[in-house]
Amino acid sequence: MVDLTSNLAGITSPNPFWLASAPPTNSAYQVMKAFDCGWGGAVWKTIGEPIVNVSSRYSSVNYKNFRMMGLNNIELITDRSLADNLRELREVKKHYPKHALVASLMVESKRETWHTYVKQVEDCGVDGLELNFGCPHGMSERGMGSAVGQVPDYACQITEWVKEVARTPVIVKLTPNISNIVYPGLAAQKGKADAVSLINTINSITGIDLDTFEPRPKVRGHSSHGGYCGPAVKPIALNLVAALTSHPEFKLPVSGIGGIETWQDAVEFMLLGATNVQVCTAVMHYGFRIVDGLISGLTEWMQAKGFEKLADFRGKTIGRIKDWGDLDLNYKIVASIDRGKCIGCQVCYIACEDGAHQSIALSGDPKDRVPKVLEDVCVGCNLCSLVCPVDGCITMKEVDNGRPSVSWRQYQAKLAAGPAAAH
Amino acid sequence: MGIANPAIPLSPEQIAKNLADIAPAMLAEEAYAEASRCLFCYDAPCTRACPTSINVPEFIKRIAARNIVGAATTILDANLMGASCARACPTEVLCEGACVYNHEKAPPIQIGRLQRFATDPVVLSGKMVLSMAPPNGKKVAVVGSGPGGLAAAGELRRLGYAVTVYEAKDQPGGLNTFGIAPYKLTNADALAEAEYVRKMGVEFVLNTRVGKDISIDKVNDDYAAVVIAIGLGATAPLGITGESIDGVVGATEFIEQVRRDPAKVTVGKRVVVVGAGNTAIDAATEAKRLGADQVTILYRRSEKEKPCYEYEYMLAKKDGVVFQWLTAPVQVQAQRGAVSGLKCVKMKLGKPDASGRPAPEPIAGSEFNFACDMVIKSTGQQKLIELYRQVKGLVERGGKVQVNESMQTGNPKWFAVGDCVSGGKEVVNAAADGKRAAYGIHRMLFGDAAVPVRKPGPRLEKPAPHPPMPF
Numbered sequence: 032m033v034d035l036t037s038n039l040a041g042i043t044s045p046n047p048f049w050l051a052s053a054p055p056t057n058s059a060y061q062v063m064k065a066f067d068c069g070w071g072g073a074v075w076k077t078i079g080e081p082i083v084n085v086s087s088r089y090s091s092v093n094y095k096n097f098r099m100m101g102l103n104n105i106e107l108i109t110d111r112s113l114a115d116n117l118r119e120l121r122e123v124k125k126h127y128p129k130h131a132l133v134a135s136l137m138v139e140s141k142r143e144t145w146h147t148y149v150k151q152v153e154d155c156g157v158d159g160l161e162l163n164f165g166c167p168h169g170m171s172e173r174g175m176g177s178a179v180g181q182v183p184d185y186a187c188q189i190t191e192w193v194k195e196v197a198r199t200p201v202i203v204k205l206t207p208n209i210s211n212i213v214y215p216g217l218a219a220q221k222g223k224a225d226a227v228s229l230i231n232t233i234n235s236i237t238g239i240d241l242d243t244f245e246p247r248p249k250v251r252g253h254s255s256h257g258g259y260c261g262p263a264v265k266p267i268a269l270n271l272v273a274a275l276t277s278h279p280e281f282k283l284p285v286s287g288i289g290g291i292e293t294w295q296d297a298v299e300f301m302l303l304g305a306t307n308v309q310v311c312t313a314v315m316h317y318g319f320r321i322v323d324g325l326i327s328g329l330t331e332w333m334q335a336k337g338f339e340k341l342a343d344f345r346g347k348t349i350g351r352i353k354d355w356g357d358l359d360l361n362y363k364i365v366a367s368i369d370r371g372k373c374i375g376c377q378v379c380y381i382a383c384e385d386g387a388h389q390s391i392a393l394s395g396d397p398k399d400r401v402p403k404v405l406e407d408v409c410v411g412c413n414l415c416s417l418v419c420p421v422d423g424c425i426t427m428k429e430v431d432n433g434r435p436s437v438s439w440r441q442y443q444a445k446l447a448a449g450p451a452a453a454h
Numbered sequence: 455m456g457i458a459n460p461a462i463p464l465s466p467e468q469i470a471k472n473l474a475d476i477a478p479a480m481l482a483e484e485a486y487a488e489a490s491r492c493l494f495c496y497d498a499p500c501t502r503a504c505p506t507s508i509n510v511p512e513f514i515k516r517i518a519a520r521n522i523v524g525a526a527t528t529i530l531d532a533n534l535m536g537a538s539c540a541r542a543c544p545t546e547v548l549c550e551g552a553c554v555y556n557h558e559k560a561p562p563i564q565i566g567r568l569q570r571f572a573t574d575p576v577v578l579s580g581k582m583v584l585s586m587a588p589p590n591g592k593k594v595a596v597v598g599s600g601p602g603g604l605a606a607a608g609e610l611r612r613l614g615y616a617v618t619v620y621e622a623k624d625q626p627g628g629l630n631t632f633g634i635a636p637y638k639l640t641n642a643d644a645l646a647e648a649e650y651v652r653k654m655g656v657e658f659v660l661n662t663r664v665g666k667d668i669s670i671d672k673v674n675d676d677y678a679a680v681v682i683a684i685g686l687g688a689t690a691p692l693g694i695t696g697e698s699i700d701g702v703v704g705a706t707e708f709i710e711q712v713r714r715d716p717a718k719v720t721v722g723k724r725v726v727v728v729g730a731g732n733t734a735i736d737a738a739t740e741a742k743r744l745g746a747d748q749v750t751i752l753y754r755r756s757e758k759e760k761p762c763y764e765y766e767y768m769l770a771k772k773d774g775v776v777f778q779w780l781t782a783p784v785q786v787q788a789q790r791g792a793v794s795g796l797k798c799v800k801m802k803l804g805k806p807d808a809s810g811r812p813a814p815e816p817i818a819g820s821e822f823n824f825a826c827d828m829v830i831k832s833t834g835q836q837k838l839i840e841l842y843r844q845v846k847g848l849v850e851r852g853g854k855v856q857v858n859e860s861m862q863t864g865n866p867k868w869f870a871v872g873d874c875v876s877g878g879k880e881v882v883n884a885a886a887d888g889k890r891a892a893y894g895i896h897r898m899l900f901g902d903a904a905v906p907v908r909k910p911g912p913r914l915e916k917p918a919p920h921p922p923m924p925f
């Protein structure tokens with residue numbers, strides 16, 4: 032039997048799938064429905080001094096025929112009153128005691144203000160707090176959100192203030208709009224946070240109307256840079272998670288966020304060390320119902336792999352992300368085209384010919400459209416196998432070149448030891 | 455037409471419904487979705503399979519990038535008849551048949567419908583998109599305004615010629631207007647395509663049969679070159695008794711009437727179509743769609759040898775057309791001057807004949823009467839040899855005009871394209887011929903250098919492979 036329960040720094044939930052703090056967690060109406068649908072937890076839409084939102088708030092990037100490969104928003108924190116939010120948090124917790132309910136907070140950088148808010152939401156019975164140091168627009172101009180997340184000392188300071196009064200675990204939500212995620216991550220740790228969550232949205236301009244020259248989303252002819260999320264940002268999020276989880280000094284549990292839509296996405300975050308995951312865009316696109324597929328896919332996969340609990344596979348990939356200088360320079364693969372599967376589109380040919388290393392040849396006979404890999408010049412870059420439209424048609428085969436494994440670092444060391452040692 | 459037992463006439467609405475597009479125009483969303491499936495093959499098989507070598511992946515990519523005018527430009531630049539080809543081409547044996555998705559057992563890209571999606575907004579609205587050379591001072595005559603003539607005329611115009619098209623009929627378009635099944639190509643669309651060529655600057659002289667209303671010599675003297683694009687003539691006779699009885703009609707003549715005004719066409723309750731080529735299929739389905747209760751196609755060979763395309767065969771079967779294999783007509787039966795039946799004989803297959811197919815042989819004593827009210831003969835079209843004979847030096851063989859690779863006949867000034875050369879192919883082949891003839895004329899009159907070819911610039915060697923690491 033597979034056990035999906037998750038425990039993030041003491042916050043337990045029946046499964047690792049949480050709703051990220053965003054429009055899907057705006058109200059008790061939504062969160063209660065989400066829990067009924069099967070979501071394990073929810074981080075409430077960020078609470079703070081009430082704000083006013085603009086109309087026209089989202090815009091997106093489509094890829095070919097797929098909608099919303101990436102989503103951008105210029106929305107701020109909750110625009111509902113504090114009283115409403117507090118009342119609804121209390122109601123949700125009362126009816127759904129086993130689900131994780133986390134309050135997200137963003138307030139002005141004053142110790143007393145943070146203290147007041149922490150006490151108020153904790154009095155509603157929430158299971159934890161998430162400090163939103165990530166929102167990249169609007170709030171940052173008021174000295175909040177990513178304005179805090181981008182300065183490690185502020186992040187540490189505010190975390191400390193919160194920890195002075197918090198009775199529940201404190202998660203710090205990190206912004207990806209930094210040069211090195213390790214600094215704010217370590218700052219949160221230094222401020223005694225119990226966990227971090229990442230990523231919040233990425234600064235972006237999603238598009239421009241070519242007829243009117245207005246940027247999107249349009250607010251009376253103008254726009255503002257917004258926060259980018261959705262499937263397009265997953266690779267960036269994975270990299271930032273890995274940067275923290277593979278850092279020797281970083282010890283906090285991680286809640287993974289960014290572009291998660293399928294169970295595979297979630298597993299990838301967990302293989303890189305995430306304890307649980309949070310989802311926003313995929314729910315904004317398809318609704319709460321997607322959690323069924325997430326749970327089923329994860330369960331099936333764990334069963335097939337013989338994993339009983341999430342911890343059995345958490346972090347399994349961390350050790351495999353190395354510095355480039357530690358990779359084996361003598362590992363050699365070449366492309367191999369399965370003649371039986373090839374449909375003759377010759378896209379691999381032109382990709383390699385124009386875009387890579389001129390290592391694929393055409394037969395010269397228009398009737399034989401299966402290209403040939405020139406193995407002696409193929410550098411094993413993978414490009415052809417990536418562009419090939421047929422699954423499993425182009426595979427990369429290892430070549431035994433009889434050379435011992437040597438990394439760049441080792442090679443440099445040999446060079447330093449003198450020419451004799453290098454040969 | 456004196457038909458003793460006519461089918462109950464259909465209402466105009468019903469006729470319109472029955473003859474409506476079988477491959478309707480794509481909605482934008484459908485087109486974008488389909489276009490985004492295209493793999494953008496290199497040296498694409500679809501382009502190779504197209505007789506006019508349309509750069510299919512390029513136009514589809516332009517559709518996907520919402521550049522419809524650009525897509526139409528790519529198509530029309532290769533094939534001025536792109537709009538009618540989009541509807542009339544047997545794509546399953548051409549571009550779509552070559553699509554690599556077929557090797558994956560996935561449905562091929564709907565190239566024909568995408569081509570229509572791109573060309574309609576340009577061709578039907580008369581939006582000029584192609585580059586045109588300034589006038590070069592030379593005049594060329596084109597005889598016949600079918601797809602072959604239109605393509606030649608348009609391409610000549612693009613090369614700077616003053617072009618006059620002579621057309622025997624009252625309307626331009628040839629078989630695009632009077633032959634192709636109406637559920638594939640409407641009269642309005644066929645005429646719009648001819649109008650597009652007119653708008654490019656080509657002059658049309660209708661109701662004028664060259665060789666009769668205007669002499670060959672005059673045409674020869676007045677123009678620097680002439681393109682013969684006269685297609686084929688009337689349906690060939692079956693050579694059986696009773697062919698002139700009321701209710702016996704040639705397939706192309708029958709179809710022309712349908713194209714002119716389907717509401718005015720009377721079909722019999724029971725119709726027999728003799729022959730199983732694509733034209734026979736069209737005649738049969740059109741008769742069925744105009745209300746015939748029962749339409750039977752007689753073919754003297756077996757199902758295996760049927761000359762029509764699989765797609766057409768399925769279409770006829772879907773329309774409820776019945777096939778009677780290994781059966782040949784012997785004599786038309788009449789009652790009170792109108793068709794009452796067709797005397798037939800059963801056939802068997804013998805040794806291969808000149809065409810390589812087994813020769814059908816009558817089975818002695820197997821004659822039987824097939825009761826029917828209308829007989830449509832679809833046994834090929836006659837060749838318009840009278841005209842060829844008047845052109846000095848022109849060589850024809852079996853009624854097909856002989857040409858070189860530039861579509862030039864034995865008379866260097868006279869070129870020929872389309873069905874009168876091929877003996878009867880498709881719209882797209884006629885269009886390809888027309889373009890080839892235009893360039894042939896251009897080379898003849900202005901020399902090879904007048905048709906520039908893009909030569910690649912200089913190249914350095916490809917980089918040598920990286921040497922192995924020194925350890």
Ligand SMILES: Cc1cc2nc3c(=O)[nH]c(=O)nc-3n(C[C@H](O)[C@H](O)[C@H](O)COP(=O)(O)OP(=O)(O)OC[C@H]3O[C@@H](n4cnc5c(N)ncnc54)[C@H](O)[C@@H]3O)c2cc1C
Nearest residue numbers: 542598600601602622628629664684685872873879880881
């Ligand atoms: C019933 C039928 C259905 C068909 N269906 C399809 C189809 O679905 N798809 C497809 O691709 N192809 C189809 N074809 C074939 C296609 O129509 C022809 O291959 C194509 O039209 C040939 O073009 P063309 O220009 O050579 O001749 P035509 O289209 O035949 O045009 C010849 C023109 O020349 C004119 N003309 C003749 N003599 C003279 C003269 N002396 N002076 C002036 N004008 C003259 C004629 O009036 C006619 O307008 C079909 C053909 C038939 C008969």
Ligand SMILES: Cc1cc2nc3c(=O)[nH]c(=O)nc-3n(C[C@H](O)[C@H](O)[C@H](O)COP(=O)(O)O)c2cc1C
Nearest residue numbers: 051052053077104230231260261289290310311312
């Ligand atoms: C419209 C919108 C509003 C958001 N509001 C908040 C917010 O109030 N607080 C917060 O911490 N994150 C907010 N986010 C960020 C999400 O919680 C999440 O971190 C981000 O969208 C990445 O996850 P995803 O790719 O699954 O959408 C918002 C995102 C969107 C799209």
Ligand code: SF4
Nearest residue numbers: 383409410412413415
């Ligand atoms: S792996 Fe890279 S270099 Fe080798 S054949 Fe494929 S595309 Fe070319």
